[in-house]
Amino acid sequence: MTGEASPFADHGDDRYFTQAGYRAILTAARAGGYRLLSFRDFAPAGAAAAEDDDAGPVLLLRHDLDHDLWSAVTLAGIEAEEAATATYFVQTCCPFYNLLAPAGRAAIRAITEAGHEIGLHYEAARYAGPGGDAALAADIRLLQDLSGQPVTAAAQHIPIDGGQVDLSARIANDAYAPRFTTGRVSYISDSLMHWRQATPHDLIAAGRAFQLLTHPECWTADHRSMLDCMGALREARIAETRHLFAETLDHYATLLRERAERDRRFRADRWGESGQ
Secondary structure (H helix, E strand, C coil): CCCCCCCCCCCCCCCCCCHHHHHHHHHHHHHCCCEEECHHHHHHHCCHHHHCHHHCCEEEEEEEECCCCHHHHHHHHHHHHCCCCCEEEEECCCCCCCCCCHHHHHHHHHHHHCCCEEEEEECHHHHCCCCHHHHHHHHHHHHHHHHCCCCCEEEECCHHHCCCCCCCCCCCEECCCHHHHCCCEEEEECHHHCCCCCCHHHHHHHCCEEEEEECHHHCCCCCCCHHHHHHHHHHHHHHHHHHHHHHHHHHHHHHHHCHHHHHHHHHHHHHCCCCC
16 A cells, blocks of 8 residues: 555564574574474474473474575575574475476485475465375475485464365474474564564573574575565576576577587487488
8 A cells, every 4th residue: 555654674683684693593592502403303202302401492493495495505504514403394386496496406405415304385275175185195205305305394384374284194293283382392483574472582591492483585694674585586586587598598599500510410329320
């Protein structure tokens, strides 16, 4: 609406939304005796793991990949340097990235090689109704093929906007299950670059176990708002697309210039023609 104030205000806290800020969360947690874990590493002990005071509180690290894969690779590297493991929840039908493209496959490989878990990030409607279980099984197989590891964790994308679907027959760990979000384990999210009930440093100072959901694209540059973040992603995608088309046109130009010689070699290699 004309004249309405933008909801995309400056996040207003310089401790967050930079690479240094993310690393500072991990180092503060480590100094506070936290165990920095993925769902895969946390789940075998169940909720009791968060209540074991002698072992230290848990910081359950979760990343939802909504718009970008390569920012996730950056955070995965920081976590590996800090001896932390995290779960990266990946969409199989994301309009912003392509898991099957060479770059997509490379990003997933880089995340797993850094020691992290790949989970499923999903829209509930995809798995509801007839054919839903087959779609779920196919998406799990795809992520397992890309990551080389079992997929045992899932997180719904924007759950407030969608219904619920029961994935428990195929997925052991629902990121929104009570043992990961309530009681002795709190849950906070950097959703749209505005914290709700608390910030990570608030909970670390209190020594509380918690699940921290971040969106990596918000942390790899000094973005002041979600508007800034999305603008930067848009410009990067435009530049990548221009570069891809320019490279392709250059290649096609080379094919045309060299067509006669290439055709001669093809006939010789495939059909044994002399090339005369």
